[in-house]
Amino acid sequence: MRGSKKKSPAGQAGPLPQRLPGSPAGTDQLFRILVQGVTDYAIFLLDTAGRVSTWNVGAERIKGYRAEEIIGSHFSRFYTEEDRAAGLPERALRIATKTGRFESEGWRVRKDGSRFWASVVVDRIVDADGKPVGFAKVTRDMTERRRAEETLEQTRAALAQAQKMEAVGQLTGGVAHDFNNLLTVITNSLDLLESRLRPDAQTKRIIDSAQRAADRGARLTEQLLAFARRQPLRPELHNINRLIQGFEAVLRRACPEPIEVTVALDPAALTANIDSSQFETALLNLVVNARDAMPDGGVLRIATGRKQIGAAEAKAMPDLAAGDYVTISIADTGEGMPQEVLSRVFEPFFTTKEVGKGSGLGLSQVYGFMAQSGGHVAIDSMPAAGTTVTLYLSAVDAGVAPAPSDRSEDERPPVSGRILVVEDDPEVLDVTVEMLRAFGWEVLTAADGPSALSILRREADIDVLFTDIVMPRGLNGVELAQEARRMRLQLRVLLASGYPASALPADQGDGDNGEFPFLSKPYRASEL
Incomplete structure (x- = not known):
């Protein structure tokens, strides 16, 4: 029964009704x-x-x-x-x-x-x-509790994803390092064959074809190292809008005519400290992915902006701190992605494209570049609703100049003399020795740091130490170089690794002349 509609007593929402039929009187x-x-x-x-x-x-x-x-x-x-x-x-x-x-x-x-x-x-x-x-x-x-639970779950999921990507990155970086060692053997063996055989035109074409394949392999390892956050970067202050404007023609050429490309740049000053070349590569990878998601045409929109990330929002992105960010978004009206695909898009070699139509390394490069640059990449996508990829880069005051580098290069080494080569991979060691001997060097070899120190103590007349960095027996190439310099101040040193210099320990400098000269594998005879 309905209650009376008289004015409610203080503290009550409304008068209580008569009791329900059959209910107790009280x-x-x-x-x-x-x-x-x-x-x-x-x-x-x-x-x-x-x-x-x-x-x-x-x-x-x-x-x-x-x-x-x-x-x-x-x-x-x-x-x-x-x-x-x-x-x-x-x-x-x-x-x-x-x-x-x-x-x-x-x-x-x-x-x-x-x-x-x-x-x-x-x-x-x-x-x-x-x-x-x-x-x-x-x-x-229970709305607040649900929001808190959702935020906690998002944070846990983001952390688990970050940990998974870190583990995959460690594995990928190791594979790339080993692959670079193999490419060093292949490329330099081809160089040696060409120099010694003096091949006819047909044989030279075969050698050149093999060399081009090795070069493509080297580019693949660069992408793997990008995902593992170990690619060499040269960050500088750049106006993001100007970078995009300068690269816009290339981005438009990457899209066939049925796709409409629009560019909306925030007029505010958007400055970030990044490697411009790698940024352009990341942007092109994203545009190509968006293009491929719209085989029948659509709209691709590139936009820039600025966003303040608060502490609460940053919790959902473990690799991003609260602060002011430049944003670059690439949105398409294409097929979109289901959650099971979305959760794996950054993994190396993962692709939904047909065999031969993609390496699965494009988004891996974007992920690694953004992480290595102190930024973040986020993807929002649903089936049949298109995809938006947003890059976050820490905003920099345009008036703040980057700290100048104190790196300086050693003088050119002599073209002949005695050189000690330290390399734990026997095949890399063999081909390097052959190249150096072809150049006129007398070569001594060691397979690890302690053995190299013994040779340095025993052999007085050594002009150059050429050493790999990642080595066994507890003494890496950096430590070997530092100890060798203490023993012989005039000794010239050259470091090499399948990892780029930016991924190596920060203490590889000798304190007086900056970093030791560094050669990234796979190196060619011409670089040596």
Whole structure:
């Protein structure tokens, strides 16, 4: 039965109704005492048909209705349209009638149309004879808890993804290092063959073809090292808008005519400290990916902007600190990606393209470049809804100049003399020795640091130390070079590694002349 619509007593959302048929005589008073003071819970009664018959202060606060507005209405109005269409209100009463209680969580709708996440309990009420006479319903607003749980879950997922990518990066970097050693042997063996055989035109074409294949392999390892955050970078202050404008013609040529390319650059000064060449490569990779997602044409939009990342938002991106960022977004109207693909797009060699139409390293390069640059890359995509990739780069005051490099190169080494080559890979060692001897050097060799130090102590006349950096037996190439310089101040040193210099320990400098000269594998005879 509906209650009177007289003005409510102070502290009450509305007058209590007469008791439900068959309920104890003291129900009204007991309900008033126990329920009306509760403000954190919506507590109200329903008749057997599901119509609201009582309303407390908590219900008014949570749902927004006054008692006179809601009493007599069916409780299904609190459900979303989709839940009403699915019959969830009737299901709740049916289960409560059958089992005595119904419990669930879900979205509910306030008077103003806004939604909140609710924890709901519906209890069956029976009279003295056990006959159902209505329901008691308790609703609690759990929106803040749900948001906190979602934020925590997003943070955990982001951290797990970052840890997975870090592990894959370590593995990838190691593979690239070993692959560079193999390429060093291949490329230099080809150089030696060409110099010694004096081949005819046909043989030279074969050697050149093999050399081009080795060069393509070297470019693949560069992409692997980019993913592993070990590619050599030369960051400088750049206006991002100007970089994009200077590269825009290339980006447009990468897209066939059915695709409309639009560029929207924020007029504000957008300056970041990045390697411009690698940035352009990353941008081209993203544009090519977007193009391939629109085989029948569409719109590709490149936009820049500036965004302040707060502490709460940064928690969902473990590799990004709160602060001011330049953003570059590449959006397409293409096919989009399901979640299972989205979770793997940055993995090396992962691709959904047909065999031969992609290496699966484009997005890996973008991921590694952004991480190595202190930035972040985010992807938003849904099937049939297109994809947006957003790059975040730490914004820099355009008036702040980067610190000058104190790197200086040693003088050119002599073209002949005695050289000690230290390399733990026997095949790399053999081909390097052959090249140096062909140049006129007398070559001594060692397979590790301790053996090299023994030779340096024993052999007085050594002009150059050429050493790999990553070596066994507890003494790496940097430590060997530093100890060798202490023994012989005039000794020239050249370091080499399958990793780029930027991925190596920061202590490889000798303190006086900056870093030792460095040669990245695979090196060619001409570089030596």
